[in-house]
Amino acid sequence: MASAVSPRSKLKPRGLFASMRSSPGMPSRLVSVADLITPLPASAPEDSWGQNASPAGARQIACGHRWPSLRCLWRLFTTFLRAPLTASSFSRARLNGPRAAGPTICGLFSPIATAPATGTMSSPPIQHPTGTPVEARLTPEKWRDRVAALALGPVAALAIRLGAAGLTYLLQIVLARSLGAADYGLFSLAWNLVTIGGFLATLGFGQIAVRFLAEYHERPETALARGFIRHAILATLAGSLVLVALGVMVLTSAQIPASLVTLVAIGLAALPFFALTDLGEGFARSQGWTMRALVPAYIARNGLMIGAFLMLLALGIGSDATVAMALALVATIGAAVLQYAWTMPPLRRVFPxxxxxSARSGWNRAALPTLLADLALLARQNIDLILLAALAPPAMVGIYFAATRIASLIGLVEFAIGASFGHRFAREASDAAFHQARRWMRLAGIGGAMALAMATPLILSLFGEAFASGFWPALVLLAGAAVRMALGPLDDLLTMRGYPGEVWRANLIGALVTTIVCLLLAGPWQAMGAAIAATLGNLAAGAALALAHRRVARAGDPA
Structure with a gap:
């Protein structure tokens, strides 16, 4: 005998928000947007739960009104925010049922400093016919908490990096106008050597500090944390002294102009302070202190240099490249003092x-592949410009350099998210933080790439009419950066989970792909060939990281 079928089960859901069938134990008739704005009849049949079984009855349960109201529209909007990001996820049955698993639209705006919490309603919960209460509403207090968390997380990091980029451009303008082309070129060369040397002088401890100090705080293991801090500072000082010694040997043995020798010598004096500031940034990032981590290195140092130059101009004191480098030395020392005065006291309270x-051997084994990853990353990010300079005329190199400066702006978003989530990757065994960071990177990557693509003609026009041909190379670079960001911060995740070797191998693969393609295409296609090479190298590194992440996950590690 055929089983009895309820007349309601034959009704078809209609409307976009009724695209998913109800789950077992739920009413089979789903409610659509059209149902929400349908007047409630005077009487409606009741089902076995004693509730209105009609769509209008379900609307009355959810909204508490017989006609649509602002409250009803707000419930519909918050349901959309909490709905899973799938093609058929917006059914009315999901509104009053249990929260679905998986990423949600609202998850994009969930707190960054802590894992998202479910919470409960402050008012009596509205009951679904199955007896399951409706999920807690997005109250103004919760929105304020989420906005505050964002302000202290990736949004703060992005704001600092954007402010630093603005200060850097302002500094370059001040230097160029006050020094002249020749002295400005000498200063830029010497300062770039200091930047690269200071970045490498940490020997990888600036990155792994985020991982180890976060782990030691989570366990907690205060003795190991204090031992790591001491060892990292000593290793950074040793790396700085080695680079300074190598620099002195080069200056005394090579045929270098006297003016450049003086600049590089002052820069070598600034190198240890630059490296210590970078290490202190890692200390602060390990505890999620975004302001302490980024302000000294990216705001204070540039701000001190700009202020010193403006003071010289106001006093009518002439300046040249040597004076500029001396002021850079003072600003670097000031940034290092601020970094440690702001970071170490609270860090001592965290680790009494x-x-x-000491676990010196383990720390050194983790630092070496991190240092190699940094070297490979530097090669991957600069080899295209170096090869193009050897294969194309200088004018084309300048056009391509302008295009890379536009595409590099989207990298600020990637840095901001990595700086905010790195310590969470080390603390949490699950991938919840990574999935959240990846959603942020996808949203920011696509949105940022589209915004920069539309602004590219205007930005290039600021460089001059001759730079208009850099539009298409810039678009290629932006597209590659957006696709790469869609994969998420895999390099930070693998480094924080103890797999820095996978990161340096991926960057090495990307550098090799960039080199090979650039040698093939930069000659005939000039800037476009270099852009294609850089994009393919970026994607190759991302693919290698994704494969490494899958391989590690299959081996049973949460990373």
């Missing part, structure tokens, strides 16, 4: 006094 313990 205890006899330091």
């Amino acid at each position: 006094p205890a006899p330091p313990q």
Whole structure:
């Protein structure tokens, strides 16, 4: 005998928000947007739960009104925010049922500093016919908490990096106008050497500090944390002294102009302070202190240099490249002092006094592949410009350099998200933080790439009419950066989970792909060939990271 079928089960859901069938144990008749704005009849049949079984009855349960109201529209909007990001996820049955698993639109705006919390309603919950209460509403208090969390997380990091970029451009303008082309070129060369040397002088400890200090805080293991801090500072000082010694040997043995020798010598004096500032940034990032981590290196140092130059101009004191480098030395020392004065006292409170313990061999084994990853990353990010300079005329190199400066702006978003989530990758065994960071990177990558693509003609026009041909190379670079960001911060995740070797191998693969393609295409296609090479190298590195992440996950590690 055929089983009895309820007349309601034959009704078809209609409307976009009724595209998913109800789950077992739920009413089979789903409610659509059209149902929400349909007047409630005077009487409606009741089902076995004693509730209105009609769509209008379900609307009355959810909204508490017989006609649509602002409250009803607000419930519909918040349901959309909490709905899973799938093609058929917006059914009315999901509104009053249990929260679906998986990423949600609202998850894009969930707190960054802590894992998203479910919470409960402050008012009596509205009951679904199955007895399951409706999920807590997005109250103004919760929105304020989420906005505050964003202000202290990736949004703060992005704001600092954008402010630093603005200060950097302002500094370059001040230097160029006050020094002249020749002295400005000498200063830029010497300062770039300091930047690269200071970045490498940490020997990888600036990056792994985020991982180890976060882990030691989570366990907690105060003695190991204090031992790591001491060892990292000593290793950074040793790396700085080695680079300074190599620099002195080069200056005394090579045929270098006297003016450049003086500049590089002053820069070598600034190198240890630059490296210590970078290491202190890692200390602060390990505890999620965005302001302490980024302000000294990216705001204070540039701000001090700009202020010093403006003071010289106001006093009518002439300046040249040597004076500029001396002021850069003072600003670098000031940034290092601020970094440690702002970071170390609270860090000592996090890790109270205890006899330091050492795990030197393990720390060094983790730092070496991180250093190699940094070297490979520098090669991958600069080899296209170096090869183009050897294969194309200088004018084309300048056009391509302008295009890379536009595409590099989207990298600020990637840095901001990585700086905010890195310590969470080390603390949490699950991938919840990574999925959240990846959603942010996808949203920011696509949106940022589209915005920059539309602004590219205007930005290039600021460089001059001759730079208009850099439009298409810039678009290629932006497209590659957006696709790469869609994969998420895999390099930060693998580094924080103890797999820095996978990161340096991926960057090495990307550098090799960039080199090979650039040698093939930069000659005939000039800037476009270099842009294609850089994009393919970026995507190759991303693919290698994705494969490494899958391989590690299959081996049973949460990374």
